[in-house]
Amino acid sequence: MSSTARRPGRRLAAVLVLALGATGLLTAPTAQPAHAAPSAPQPALAQWIDRDTVVWKGAEPSDAQLEFDTGRAGTAGKRLRLTPGRLTPAERAAFPHLSGYPAFTVDPRDRGLARTALRGALVAAQRTADGRRTTTGVQIPGVLDDLYGARARHAALGPVFHHGRPTLSVWAPTARTVALELDGRTVPMRRDDRSGVWRVQGPRDWAGKPYRYLVTVWAPTVGRTVTNKVTDPYSTALTADSARSLVVDLDDPRLAPTGWAGLHKPAAVPLRRARIQELHIRDFSVEDRTSRHPGQYLAFTDRRSDGMRHLKSLAAAGTSYVHLLPAFDGATVPEKRADQDRPRCDLASYAPDSESQQECVTRAAARDAYNWGYDPLHYTVPEGSYASDPEGTARTVEFRRMVQGLNGIGLRTVMDVVYNHTAASGQDPHSVLDRIVPGYYQRLLDDGTVATSTCCSGTAPEHTMMGKLVVDSVVTWAKEYKVDGFRFDLMGHHPKANILAVRKALDALTPARDGVDGKKIILYGEGWNFGEAANDARFVQATQRNMAGTGIATFNDRARDAVRGGGPFDADPRVQGFGSGLFTDPNTSPANGDPAAQRARLLHYQDLLKVGLTGNLADYTFTDTADRRVKGSQVDYNGAPAGYAAAPGDALAYADAHDNETLYDALAYKLPQGTSPTDRARLQVLALATAALSQGPALSQAGSDLLRSKSLDRNSFDSGDWFNALHWDCADGNGFGRGLPPAADNKDKWPYAKPLLADPALRPGCATIRGASAAYRDLLRIHATEPAFGLRTAAAVQSQLSFPLSGKDETPGVLTMRLADLAIVFNATPHPQHQTVAALAGHPYALHPVQAHGADRTTATASYAEATGTFTVPPYTVAVFHRR
Known part of the structure; x- marks a missing residue:
């Protein structure tokens, strides 16, 4: 796999869960033999x-x-x-x-x-x-x-209402017959031979009724003709556990919460200035004792809960978007609470380094209420397990109320979408698309097997109707649910043309006609380059380099790895980086190398971070730590160009996200074990600052400002509430020391994890947690109030942003950046640092007033000597100075 391919480990585990039959709550669609196959299934060469x-x-x-x-x-x-x-x-x-x-x-x-x-x-x-x-x-x-694409791409699919009468349409060009199962009877559907679409119009009283399609079709995976009873890929609503689609008009006024039509949104923030908080719906409130709707959409209407108050404080400081992990209908979680299992142990009674917690959680995981949600079943219906009642349209109304609640505290909403794979394919009960048009919607390898490089059954957005489904689904979420942005999972497995088609369709939405301004909707995604589509093998991919200049951002793994150290898949998790003590405060891991190697790698990391702070611009020119004039694209990142962006907004900065260890947990592995809680917190804030103070958009995982831990779990997609829940009340700790993380994805790290989890010094107290959060919010305020952090063009960045002390004499562990009338010093070392910029001697600078009067009194001691142009910054501190 390419070093730039950050394929999350969650997906392989997700496949195993499904393969073990852990989620068999759907009413199994029948597959009735209709015609004997002439031969057994065989490769399709x-x-x-x-x-x-x-x-x-x-x-x-x-x-x-x-x-x-x-x-x-x-x-x-x-x-x-x-x-x-x-x-x-x-x-x-x-x-x-x-x-x-x-x-x-x-x-x-x-x-x-x-x-x-x-x-x-x-x-x-x-x-x-x-x-x-x-x-x-x-x-x-x-x-x-x-044969069919030119006409089918313009077809309106799913339930469409005209004067109260519904028409149901499904694309099934290879089907021998398609009928509608509704009201206990079978209703024939008529085929349009030019488009391959089957339709039936019904009376008004069909509205709200459950239905399925009966599709008689040749199924190559089983080598026979079958009649599949299958839900609608274009479902607008579902019964519990996705057993039936519902004939529902999303424009029905009864589904609109009070004030929905005239919803007042926070001012749109351009992508290049967006500061995004990534959040899982259940994590947000399930252990919040002040929430009246724990684990539900409606938790975001609890304005007085601890979680909502914290989000409001982040919004006031400068966070502009909440990115919700997948909230569409998934295949994994039982939607009815009565069917959900839970750990049957006293988890709190076990030792902080015990194996018992993960054993108990794992026994319940197959049928508990938890999953990240990267297991698509129906792309355009809200997940039912987050609703007060999964039966019917409560999920529609409550998702809309969630959007209202977030908008009401100043936050716009981004939705994580996963069109690159499905939960299953073939005749599996969790397969929808492939049981309607077998062999079409999934991407097939040269032998006819389904591609699984995404971890699961890959889809083929390069095919006309899968590409259409992506566009139609995104537009529905934008129009009908007023979602303000979309994050594409494994976007590099999409054609660039498909993502640009999404952009074009959104841009066409207007407030007058559609109720939303589509041009203000932001798009970003994972532009990793790997798998069967890698290196544009099948089409021009939506990868990091290819998306440059489109206004659609991709995650920047270069700066992430530089500040944390190493990479997500290191065998030894103690590999250090700029923000975790490399060379300046080394740990005992032999993986870090000797002092000379550490120093060299640290200085290279500093060059990666410089490129990242520019917005990861390919053509930004600066002096690197070897004293050479280089462009961002000439800085090496594991054999690939570090800089790939054409303009600020092409690359999204982050130090942690839901995948891999949280930032606190990564630092727990990497910092010397004796590092004090205060210093750990200060380095956490510094690491977050490398993203928060960069050009272009930045994302942080919810709770990172509160030192959130998942007890060292690197892949918590199915680790339950015990390891994942957010703790807004610092009295509950930060999640560290809740036991050894689940064995499936972490057992090889247990020897490193056990002594850390057993150490009470690594569990921060309230003062430390609150102090880190307050210091982070100060950085957000600085970003929000200083226009220089939102430069529009690469030329503006080149002229206004510089690294005046970069070169062969650069201080290891310290970055000094000038940005218009600001000077910013990142001191990741355990010592005070004096950075003299001779060109600034005689110019009046002072610590930015937000920090001078802010929450962190250590940062407030940073100083500037005008006579020499010297900035003095305490250990483990990022200090922002402004010209008076």
Whole structure:
């Protein structure tokens, strides 16, 4: 895997949970044999890419044929003749990963059979030179797009109401029949042969009723024709546990909370200035004793709860968005509270370094109320387990009330969306898309198996109708739920064109027509480059470098690794970085190397951080620590260019997020164990400052300002409330010492974790926690009130931002930055540091008034000597000075 591919470990574990049948609460859709298959399932090495062309990996350059049988009289033994051919330039551009395989041309006399052939069992067959007959399955997404995509992409799918009457539509071009199951009866649906869409219009009294589609279709994964009872991929509402879709009009006034139509939103903050708090809905309130709706959407309406008061304080300081981890309908959590399991142990009674907590939590994990939510089932319906009642439309109303509640305290809302994979594929009960159009919505490898590089069953947004689903779903969340931004999970597995299509569709939304201003909606995502799509193998990806200049940000892992040290997948978690003591306060890990190696690596980390502070600009020019004039793109990051952004706003800075250890836990591993709680807190704030005071957007994990710990859990996607819940009341601690983290993803780190968790000195007290939070809010205030942190262009950054002491004599562990009339010193060392900028001698600077009169009295002692241009900064401190 590429060093820049930060694929979270949560996903592999999620696959294992699903494979073990841990979430079987859905009413299992039936698969009734309708026609015996001519052969058992087999690899699909042939790919029918358009009506004219088939590509067949491993075939011989001689005549072949496509054989099909729809199960209807007269189709058995039918065929489409194939002759050796070659891909056109347009076909090679559309399917670059197939350009080296043998190609065949469909005989023009047989092309009229294509639509019929695609609705039955289909194989490619050839006689080899020695007379043997070889066959293989056939992948069909390309030809489906060619035959149906142009018309289907404009179809309105799902329930659509006109004058109170609903029309239900589903795209199922390969289905033999589709019917609607509603009111205990089966209602036939009519097929549009030009688009492959099946429709039925119903009377007004269908509104609110549950339904499913009955889709009779050839299913290659089981090698037979089946009749699947399946929910609507375009569902607007669901019954509990996603058993049925509901015929619901999201514009129904009864679903609008009071004040919804005229909702007053906080002023939109441009992406380049956004300060984002990443938050899991259940974590936020499930252990908040002051919340009246623990673990629910409605917790965000509890204006007096500890959690809401804290969010309000962050908003007042300069946080502009709350990023909600996935809140769409997922496959994992039982939605009815009566069905949810919980740990059946007295977890608090065990020792802080005990294995018992994780054992007990793990036993309940398969059916408890907890999951991060990266297991999509229905992309455009709120998750039911967060609602007061998962049955019906309460989840719709309460999600909207959550948005209202956040807007009401000054925060706009970002939604984490996961269109790159589904929870399952094939005939699995948790598969929706693949049981309606088998083999289309999932990305298939060259042998026909589903790609799983995302951890789960990968989707194919490069296909017309999967790409359409992404755009339509995002637009629905924006219009109907007034979501203000979207974070795309594993965005590098999307085509760049697909993400730009989302941007274009949002930009078209207007307040007058749609109730929202789509141009003010922000977009960002994980631009990692890995898997079967890596290096633009199948399409131009939405990766870090490719998205530069689009106004859509990607996560910047360069500065993250530099401030923390090492990388998320280090075997030894004690590898240090700029903010964790490398060279200046070394720990005992041999992984850090000798002092000379540490010093060299620390100085390189400082160059990475400089690039990060510019907004990770590729063309920003500065003097590096080797005294060379370099561009950001010339600084090395594990063999890749560090700088890749074209403008501020292309890269999103962060020091921690839900994946991997929290920042506090990473520092617990990396700092010498004897580091005092006060110093740990100061370094936490300094690490957060490298993101908070950068150009471009920045994100922090909820609770990081409160020194949040997950007891060293690096992958808490299914670790339950015990390890994940936020503790707004410092009397409850910060989460550290709740036992050894779950074995599945952490056992190899237990030898390092155990002595730390047993050490009471690593559990900070209230004064330390409150002090860190207050100091962080001071940084947010400085960012919010100083225009220089929101420079619009790369040219402005180049002219107004500099590192005057950078070069071969740079102080290890200290960064000094000038930004317009500001001077900022990051002192990550255990000693006071004097930074003399000779060019500023005689110029009047003083500590910024927010810090001079702020919460951190140690920072308030930072000083400036005008005569020499010398800034003096205490240990473990970031100090901002302004020109008087």
